[in-house]
Amino acid sequence: MNVDTPPVESIGAQSVDRALGLLSLIGRNASEGVNLSVIVADTGLSRPTARRLLLALMRARMVEQDAKNRRYFLGQETYVLGVLAAQRFDLMDLTRDSLLRLAELSGDTVFLSVRRDAYSVCLHKEEGTFPIRTNALQVGHRHPLGVGAGSLAMLAALPAAERAEVLGRNADVLGDGFPDCTPEALAPHIDEAAVRGYALNPGLVLTNSWAVGAAFRTPDGNVAGAISIAAIDSRMGPDRQLELGAALRLEMEKIEKRIEQTFALPASAGLAQGRRRKTGKGPSDNEK
Amino acid sequence: MNVDTPPVESIGAQSVDRALGLLSLIGRNASEGVNLSVIVADTGLSRPTARRLLLALMRARMVEQDAKNRRYFLGQETYVLGVLAAQRFDLMDLTRDSLLRLAELSGDTVFLSVRRDAYSVCLHKEEGTFPIRTNALQVGHRHPLGVGAGSLAMLAALPAAERAEVLGRNADVLGDGFPDCTPEALAPHIDEAAVRGYALNPGLVLTNSWAVGAAFRTPDGNVAGAISIAAIDSRMGPDRQLELGAALRLEMEKIEKRIEQTFALPASAGLAQGRRRKTGKGPSDNEK
DNA sequence: GCATCAAGTCCATATTGTGGACATATAGGA
DNA sequence: TCCTATATGTCCACAATATGGACTTGATGC
Structure with missing residues (x-):
């Protein structure tokens, strides 16, 4: 047991x-x-x-x-x-406008996700007006990094070493729960995302449910979260991928600017993150 | 301690x-x-x-x-x-508009508080444009029910029995930390608040810092929280008390309507509150 | 009305948390 | 710069606390 x-x-x-x-x-x-x-x-x-x-x-x-x-x-x-915690770092507030704009612009469903260890957690869903929606992702859902467009974008935004480490840690979960998301299957998509600046999930989680996603960072360079847009495959052809990808990048930059402004004000409240460590397995990190 | x-x-x-x-x-x-x-x-x-x-x-x-x-x-x-918890009951979201309107209308500082046991917790502060502000209450602060306008409004909104019980539980804390807020000192203000529909705190916590507050309820009749407006005493004369009190009651009703709508949709998500003892049997906590 | 399954509870056992005392880091003063 | 005062962080013998198998109670369905 x-x-x-x-x-x-x-x-x-x-x-x-x-x-x-x-x-x-x-x-x-x-x-x-x-x-x-x-x-x-x-x-x-x-x-x-x-x-x-x-x-x-x-x-x-x-x-x-x-x-x-x-x-x-x-x-x-x-x-x-x-x-109360939101006083320090309110991602929902910082991204709300962007999510609403993207939902209106695309008509599809827009998500906000954050990284948590080797996983991605969906924090919010903003639905557009287009009647056919894809329900692969729900608020609260947690997927291994790489599974889903936003999650994939965050993974691709990590330094290569950390990327490999995360993939290694999730190897079994990936193969098990998501047959099309093995580390090998993800590799090309990660590379593409890193180059392109936004990630594409061509129905890897749920067939016919495609999505594009982009990650954004805190001023210190850490990945803070990702925004993504999901739609049925017929609404996600190459041209629309480009269009939505560009829109995502635009909003991503706005969000990063907002984060920067937020952090500029309270000199002391420095989001005491910065945990850089290898972490063999499990919650194995402890102070010395 | x-x-x-x-x-x-x-x-x-x-x-x-x-x-x-x-x-x-x-x-x-x-x-x-x-x-x-x-x-x-x-x-x-x-x-x-x-x-x-x-x-x-x-x-x-x-x-x-x-x-x-x-x-x-x-x-x-x-x-x-x-x-994630906000999916069930997002008070901030339900009250945001009202707080903004009140802050603009009054120019003073508007607060959202919620009840937690025998205490009131300040969830949010919305500042108006008037340059002289009173800083008695900050986000996160917790006061015994009755201390502060919003807190007082919530206390006054409780059934008489519960009111007495709460006051009794807080008797020592009240006298100790807030000399002007002993149960006896509060009594008349509570009664007035119950009659009037909004509470007045005439500088009981911090001299010169006056405030009016109104409580709102969930459809089941439980007190959900309170909104309050604080200003220096010179801006809180009898006429302005009436004016702001009326504004509070108006927004309070809007908020209650919004809460009702929110609860109408998800039939199952019934805010399982109510620390109403008993729950059937349960030999657990019967050491009375 | 009985069978089945899930929720909740009891109590002897040993695993787990506890805090006095010690070690180390930081701030301030002379 | 060195030294003291204050606060943070850690160790380990001891005993208080959590644990889970077995049981009771309640709900659902046939």
């Missing part, structure tokens, strides 16, 4: 790790909620343990349980903390 | 409780950050324990530590989870 527990590192406060893992899992299914069986299956925790952790999260209002269907959802406190 | 620990129940996953307590504390100081000494002093935890919990929170990216000044801030993951 519990194969996930890494051999060493991460000493101390293990229940907190597990609880926050649950929180993340519930976040991934924020709209539909998750029931206990799924939580137990996905985490490998025993039912009592999962339940105890969930009770703790509910005590803090980070999680709510629907009294009717017994599913677990993110709670109000999670929202409140998110709003 | 730590008065926050609830009296009974809460068996199991204590480290999670503590860790989430830390998260909340850091959220309260989201803009300036908190250093370890303050954390230790405020929570009563030992330094090693606090540090271990913080490491766990940092592992999950819920908290970041500024490499330079060693202060702890809310992390990116907290923001991401907040955005």
